[in-house]
Amino acid sequence: MAICRLKRVAADNKGDVSAYMPKIAAKNGKRVAFIGAGPASLTVARDLAPLGYECVMFDGDSKGGGMMRTQIPRFRLPLSVTDEEVDQILDLGVETRFGHYISSLKAVLAEGWDAIFVGSGAPRGRELEIPGRKEAGDHIHIGIDWLSSVSFGHIDKIGRRVIVLGGGNTAMDCCRSSRRLGGEEVTVVVRSGFEEMKASPWEKEDATHEGIPIRNFLVPIEFLHDNGKLIGVSFEKVKAELDERGRRNLVPTGEPPEIIRCDDVLVAIGQENAFTWIERDIGMEFDRWDMPKVDPRTMQSDDPQRVLRRGCGVRAEKHHLGGRARPRRGDLDRQILPGRRCR
Numbered sequence: 001m002a003i004c005r006l007k008r009v010a011a012d013n014k015g016d017v018s019a020y021m022p023k024i025a026a027k028n029g030k031r032v033a034f035i036g037a038g039p040a041s042l043t044v045a046r047d048l049a050p051l052g053y054e055c056v057m058f059d060g061d062s063k064g065g066g067m068m069r070t071q072i073p074r075f076r077l078p079l080s081v082t083d084e085e086v087d088q089i090l091d092l093g094v095e096t097r098f099g100h101y102i103s104s105l106k107a108v109l110a111e112g113w114d115a116i117f118v119g120s121g122a123p124r125g126r127e128l129e130i131p132g133r134k135e136a137g138d139h140i141h142i143g144i145d146w147l148s149s150v151s152f153g154h155i156d157k158i159g160r161r162v163i164v165l166g167g168g169n170t171a172m173d174c175c176r177s178s179r180r181l182g183g184e185e186v187t188v189v190v191r192s193g194f195e196e197m198k199a200s201p202w203e204k205e206d207a208t209h210e211g212i213p214i215r216n217f218l219v220p221i222e223f224l225h226d227n228g229k230l231i232g233v234s235f236e237k238v239k240a241e242l243d244e245r246g247r248r249n250l251v252p253t254g255e256p257p258e259i260i261r262c263d264d265v266l267v268a269i270g271q272e273n274a275f276t277w278i279e280r281d282i283g284m285e286f287d288r289w290d291m292p293k294v295d296p297r298t299m300q301s302d303d304p305q306r307v308l309r310r311g312c313g314v315r316a317e318k319h320h321l322g323g324r325a326r327p328r329r330g331d332l333d334r335q336i337l338p339g340r341r342c343r
Helices: 003-012 039-051 079-090 105-109 143-151 169-180 201-209 329-335
Strands: 031-035 054-059 095-098 115-118 140-142 161-165 185-189 218-226 229-242 248-252 258-261 264-267
Touching: 031 039, 031 105, 039 054, 039 079, 039 115, 105 115, 140 143, 143 169, 143 264, 161 169, 169 185, 169 201, 169 264, 229 264
Parallel strands: 031 054, 031 115, 054 095, 140 264, 161 185, 161 264
Antiparallel strands: 218 229, 229 248, 229 258
């Protein structure tokens, strides 16, 4: 079932939905702080505000929406749609403290909230440290940061020849945005096969229809430059093979490297969590990925004050939960108690 397309049809043809929004219960005296105003925090606030919780949402940006607003291109998600969806939730009585960047979880804990929900997501793009990265850095951009600069109007053009590294939806946004900003020769290069790319099938289809080739089984090994001026990228050719345990691995083909000329490179090979603002002396345990450990059922951290986490920046034992996940109502009702803080 093409659920995304069915949702799109329903959304495009909807009328006034205000009558269907939940009724607001009387305040129950419990206060919840939300760090981040993206989809995860908005979803939880939408569930808790009608139940009488006082929801206060913090975000460094001036408006809510998170990466929906700052990274998804306007041709995919118009601002008017984002504003409408976000405002429907905020109008439930959510207090906003936008333009307020949280730099210390310890300071937030000291304010005496009944619950703290950390929905800051994975805001840092993954770097690609290969030879030439520093020397040619002026024309090598981290994908999500570049998209944000485009969204805010700080960037309005790009070189004629562009290489986008990565096979996810961010890479598809980067290549299609590059085409709209003047990129005449835009190429997506992916280390995996076409079918293994993480991008949604329709995203790959849209990029292909715009004349953007997708090159597979190429691994970047060096940024080529002439006295600091980026001139291309050298790639190692690989192929997929199964090892003795049946696991799929990429191995070099032994062929000579392939060079693709370019003026700019957009690196969209994944995102990482940035939890430098969470102090390590507050009783919260971190795992080997430097991510706070949380209970796989309740998403509570293991610190005594029970901070609760959800969204893209969550790893619970073997479970990696995306932004659609949200706490169960029963869990929150039981766990938000005087003297305890949960997320």
